[in-house]
Amino acid sequence: MNFIDIRHSCFQADQDLLQKLTGLLSKQELTTANKFRQPALRDRYIQVRGQLRTSLAEYLGVQPAALEFGIGTYGKPYLKQHPLYFNLSHSADRLVIAISNLENIGIDIEYTQPRTNLRALAQRCFSAGEFHLWQQLPLSQQHKLFYQLWTKKEAFVKAVGRGIVLGLSNCELNLPAAQTFASLPAEYSPPNAWQLIEFWPTDTICGALVAPNTQLMLTELT
Template sequence: MIRAAFVDVWIGSLALDRPALAGCYGMLSAEERAKAESFKLNRVRDRYAASRFYLRQTLADYLGCSAHGLRFTLGPYGKPSLACGSLFFNISHTGEMLSIAVTDVSEVGIDIEAVKPRANLTCLAQRCFSPAEYAHWQALPAAEHSASFYRLWTKKEAYVKAIGRGIGFGLENCEFDPAEHGQITALPPGCGDRDAWRIVELDVGVDHYAALAVANADFKLSIKSLPAPDGGLTA
């Protein structure tokens, strides 16, 4: 019997008080601390430190090891992974909201976006959607443009992050059914079978959209809340 894969999605806030942030900085590697210090804005620096803390602590609790001792490697296009290869993950944040996907599937991507007014929404859609996606989007009532844009955008981001390519791959190169819960309809040559992917729209609260891309049609999905920095993981 083939065992179904698991995918856990952890959601939490990066808005931490100073004592908690001090603990986050103490968990970072020398390289991570240097990167944190490279950010000019305090809030950006603190959010980076908190996100790395949460990632380390979350993965360490699965593996039963030291969070500080975890080592990461980068793929050919910069996608991070655990050096030990025991688990796979992807991370995304928007403002103060963080999402971490943890799985035993080797290809996973997650994206979370806060809905905000964009004067250039039409230009973004035209540049990042395929011709068919853009035509469908343009035909929608104006009141539906924002929701439809973010639903499709997060799916595309989740997929290109899963394959380790990021936005540089070209979001317009992967095409989706633009309807709610729509799946991949076309991929460029060399990207494999579109039916090998499952795309999940995640409910992450008001004014946010999120999506998960997993290269496995059979997995158990759980949504969990990240604890305070001084606590253990909770389901």
């Protein structure tokens, strides 16, 4: 059966762990890490890459440092030489990694912080229909729905490997439930070919997973 595992973790200010994870990185990853001027950002990058290597290695029974990665046509990273796929996202102090035998998976989490420019962001990222319905909601509901829509749109464009260049407003959801797509760019239609899964790692972090609409076993691991 097809499977997707969502692995949850928190960033840690642990120098021993950081040193261990640093030892797993490739030369290219170390070069990237050293380009960060802010130590906190450098340490976070090391933890993301190190945790990704550690997680994938557990499935494959290989050493984390032995894994090799490539970059797809539109910039989506993939694992070389192994039929195992992944996608990841991090926000605030949380990291989530989705691992699957399915190639086209995408995951996104966002800290639901208050934004002064929420309306402008919604107008840019929502379809005309979504924006019209969103504006009619009370402010408290607007805030929650914004992140529910945002994460699902982000997860979709990550699943197909195109990123936001595809246009978040071109990925429209059925409202008010926002549990299925109403329309998508033609090359990824029909909308019911995809399934959306909403999850909340914490009360203030909204998450979404997008995958092909097939039977699968979903497991969340902490």
